[in-house]
Amino acid sequence: MQGSSFRRSSVAGLPAGSGSALPALLLVGLFFIVPVVALLLRSITDPEPGLQNYAALFGSGTYVRVFLNTFLVAGVVTAVTILVAFPVAWMLAIMPPAMGSIVFGIIILSMWTNLLTRTYAWMVLLQRTGVINRALMGLGIIHAPLPLINNLAGVTIGMVYIMLPFMVLPLVGTLRAIDPMTLRAAALCGASPFEAFRRILLPLSLPGIAAGGLMVFVMSLGYFVTPALLGGTSNMMLAEMIAQTVQSLLNWGLGSAAAFVLLVVTMALYAIQLRLVGARRTGGGI
Amino acid sequence: MKLILTGLLAGLLAATAAKADEMAFTSWGGTTQEAQTKSWAAPFEASSGIKVLQDGPTDYGKLKAMVDAGNVTWDVVDVEMDFAIKAAKDGLLEPIDYAVVPKADLDPRFSNDHAVGSFYYSFVLAWNKGAVPGEPAGWADMFDTKKFPGKRTFYKWSAPGVIEIALLADGVPADKLYPLDLDRAFKKLDTIKSDIVWWGGGAESQQLIASGEAAFGQLWNGRVFALQQDGTDVGVAWNQNLTAADVLVVPRGAKNKGSAMKFLAAATSPAGQAKFAEASGYAPINTKAKAEMPADAVKALPDAHVDGQINLDMNYWAAHRDEIATRWYAWQTK
Numbered sequence A: 001m002q003g004s005s006f007r008r009s010s011v012a013g014l015p016a017g018s019g020s021a022l023p024a025l026l027l028v029g030l031f032f033i034v035p036v037v038a039l040l041l042r043s044i045t046d047p048e049p050g051l052q053n054y055a056a057l058f059g060s061g062t063y064v065r066v067f068l069n070t071f072l073v074a075g076v077v078t079a080v081t082i083l084v085a086f087p088v089a090w091m092l093a094i095m096p097p098a099m100g101s102i103v104f105g106i107i108i109l110s111m112w113t114n115l116l117t118r119t120y121a122w123m124v125l126l127q128r129t130g131v132i133n134r135a136l137m138g139l140g141i142i143h144a145p146l147p148l149i150n151n152l153a154g155v156t157i158g159m160v161y162i163m164l165p166f167m168v169l170p171l172v173g174t175l176r177a178i179d180p181m182t183l184r185a186a187a188l189c190g191a192s193p194f195e196a197f198r199r200i201l202l203p204l205s206l207p208g209i210a211a212g213g214l215m216v217f218v219m220s221l222g223y224f225v226t227p228a229l230l231g232g233t234s235n236m237m238l239a240e241m242i243a244q245t246v247q248s249l250l251n252w253g254l255g256s257a258a259a260f261v262l263l264v265v266t267m268a269l270y271a272i273q274l275r276l277v278g279a280r281r282t283g284g285g286i
Numbered sequence B: 001m002k003l004i005l006t007g008l009l010a011g012l013l014a015a016t017a018a019k020a021d022e023m024a025f026t027s028w029g030g031t032t033q034e035a036q037t038k039s040w041a042a043p044f045e046a047s048s049g050i051k052v053l054q055d056g057p058t059d060y061g062k063l064k065a066m067v068d069a070g071n072v073t074w075d076v077v078d079v080e081m082d083f084a085i086k087a088a089k090d091g092l093l094e095p096i097d098y099a100v101v102p103k104a105d106l107d108p109r110f111s112n113d114h115a116v117g118s119f120y121y122s123f124v125l126a127w128n129k130g131a132v133p134g135e136p137a138g139w140a141d142m143f144d145t146k147k148f149p150g151k152r153t154f155y156k157w158s159a160p161g162v163i164e165i166a167l168l169a170d171g172v173p174a175d176k177l178y179p180l181d182l183d184r185a186f187k188k189l190d191t192i193k194s195d196i197v198w199w200g201g202g203a204e205s206q207q208l209i210a211s212g213e214a215a216f217g218q219l220w221n222g223r224v225f226a227l228q229q230d231g232t233d234v235g236v237a238w239n240q241n242l243t244a245a246d247v248l249v250v251p252r253g254a255k256n257k258g259s260a261m262k263f264l265a266a267a268t269s270p271a272g273q274a275k276f277a278e279a280s281g282y283a284p285i286n287t288k289a290k291a292e293m294p295a296d297a298v299k300a301l302p303d304a305h306v307d308g309q310i311n312l313d314m315n316y317w318a319a320h321r322d323e324i325a326t327r328w329y330a331w332q333t334k
Helices: A002-013 A018-045 A052-059 A061-094 A097-112 A115-126 A131-138 A152-176 A180-188 A193-221 A225-230 A238-247 A252-284 B002-019 B030-048 B060-069 B081-089 B162-169 B182-190 B202-211 B221-229 B257-267 B270-280 B295-299 B314-333
Strands: B022-026 B051-055 B076-080 B116-128 B152-155 B196-199 B216-220 B234-249
Touching: A018 A052, A018 A252, A052 A061, A052 A252, A061 A097, A061 A152, A061 A193, A061 A238, A061 A252, A061 B314, A097 A152, A115 A131, A115 A152, A115 A225, A152 A193, A152 A225, A180 A193, A193 A252, A225 A238, A238 A252, A238 B060, A238 B314, B022 B030, B022 B257, B030 B051, B030 B202, B030 B221, B030 B257, B030 B270, B060 B076, B060 B081, B076 B081, B076 B257, B081 B234, B081 B314, B116 B202, B116 B221, B116 B270, B152 B162, B152 B202, B162 B182, B162 B234, B182 B314, B196 B202, B202 B216, B202 B221, B216 B221, B221 B234, B221 B270, B257 B270
Parallel strands: B022 B051, B022 B076, B152 B196, B152 B216
Antiparallel strands: B076 B234, B116 B216, B116 B234
16 A cells, blocks of 8 residues: 555656666665575575575475464464454544544554564563563462463564554554444444444445555564564464574575565565555545 | 865774774673673783674674675674584684694683683573472473473573483483484473473573573573572572583684684683683683682582583584484474
8 A cells, every 4th residue: 555655656756757766776776686686596506506495495394384374473463453453443533633643643652662672571561470460360360370472372462562553554544534424324224333333334444454454464474573582482483483594503595595485475465465455445436 | 075075084094993903702691791791801901902892692693694795793702612613614713823822721622723612511400499399309300390380491592402401301321312312302302392481592591580480491500600699599400410611713704813812812811711700600611710719619610510410512413413403493393
């Protein structure tokens, strides 16, 4: 969604001569194309020319498992993020603008705080001897600490928290564009609030859900810090596996191959996102 | 404009010139690197006039990247012995200049052509006294979840230690550990897999034990020593303590090789080793160092516990590092 509008405006803003695009192209070439080509080359030449790194990647149960797990975690995080973000976005959409901008500010502010700091804060909160477990045990609600860290639960909590703004922002835009009269009309026709949500609000907000959902999913695929600190080794994500392959095994060919596959998958998903969301936006006439 | 450029250029030249009497030392951070800074870098700066910049933590991938790219910004790096042997074979290290570094008093187990001992440590069983009922006596207790329920913490990376601990706990005699029976080790580790919390660095291991997040675990003895110094109520079992060494290496193409060798001479001197051992609880690799230490400090060292002490086989690990690591990470992610 952002990509398509960016592309449109930058093309429209270009002066007639295409020569002025050269610096931008050079920058893209230098900082994106060159490293990607270097990565690809290393994956097919290190330690010797050939496709053995890719064969090892797809032949190894470990990497395939980590790949699948990466998609599983990204999927779970995306689903939970949508569930949490929807009510927040709806509240923001119907709030008086002055109050809305304050809540908006709070959400944005969290994005500006250092990622590592925020992840460590979750470690303190979630561990067995952490604030949440101590409070629950102190209140007598539970008798043994809940396993909230070093597992899928920990990764999901930490990542949903970090991804929330990326889901709320596109959703608010879509929800604000929905005419509140449609909901009132539904009520007048006898629809229950749930029925109105299911048949009017949800379908009309789908473009926002799709845009935010794909963005969160794509971003989650390559995430490193949060899953590495809050997850366990049995739900390791690909980025951590790549770091391990490079740092501990010193097998850069294999690491490059894994990184390249991740990049291709991410780019493909991003392309789908542009196409899907772009088409819906213009076609939906919202 | 021209003036600004000239000024910038002069500034750059001055910066490069200043670098001639600077060097970078990289270690593992936390209480260990603090002790190294205090015991080695500070006196060395005072006596030689060479400024020692601190960096870290040690990262083998970064070291290789620097050497491969021909842009080495680390001059002396503290690494594990098995890595040093492998790295020397792969051409990542400069040879040690023993004309500058006096070799006579160095324990020959811990120095070779491309590495000189930094200190040696023991992996010990440590526990939070408030979180564990009774006293675990050895590695077998780490695998006995009935007698000692709760989380236990182990070193996360593929390195000498955990495999040996699993085999010892499974009843393999200490002198029959090598070659390592990986199948047997992983089978034993499977029995407690869901109770393991991994630590990736020394500071993390201290935090896990101190907070009781993990009731007990495998820690470097110096990290336990530091916890006790801070007044944390930590127990330690020296039975079957596993020794291995850290060594200091100079990456190939290091910019300040001359200064690096002088630094190595100071770090491995009897005085440097004695000071570091006293501050860290890790054992000196200079055989003359203990004579310069207070008797109390000597008692805290791993070599006060030679009964039941087991030496990890660094040469075996250097030769089988990749093969073990592949299986290690495959098992971890399962």
